[in-house]
Amino acid sequence: MIIVNLDVMMAKRKISLGELAARVGITQANLSVLKTNKAKAIRFSTLEAICHELQCSIADILEYREEQ
């Protein structure tokens, strides 16, 4: 399964959910869906915007873990 470590990166960069959502251009609700691992898919444009705002790579945000 894919784990979203957005909260970790947000804490490192000291940015709130609302601020990041506004900078990325998506709603707070949608970003919350992503943060809480409820999202089913993510657009490349959103991923690009998040990586740009958090100054990180995709691997810092998305992690693959084998399901047991």
Added chain:
Amino acid sequence: MNGFGKKSILISKILCYIIYAAITLATVGIPFFVKLIFGSIGAEALIPKATAMLYFSLPPALTATVFLHRLLVNISAENIFTEENIRIIGILAVCCAFVGVLYLAFTFAFRTMILVSFAAFFFCVMLTVIRSVFCAAYLIKQENDLTV
């Protein structure tokens, strides 16, 4: 929803209200109507069977109309591909199947009712297919809603 869609839903709602009125009238008017039709052709012996057949048709007709109206209300509120609507379409299909069985049973008295029965079963199948389409659309919508 665009103007054409809104107009279509409005027309459908008006037709629903007309059907409601027709069912209300039929509840009291069936005996008079049947006596008038069958009496005029000298088939008085068929009056009880015709009356029973029409009265048995009223519950599925009313049920279908109520749920059809509910479906229209949901669609006009832009809640289209939802679990409730899928359930409603399933109920409409069951109503059609019930009418199909009912009129098939009454073919012993009125042979032409086999055509009405066939039409009802055909609508049941059509609604079942539409229900499957709605199920698929609901899953696609869910995935789309959870796409960030």
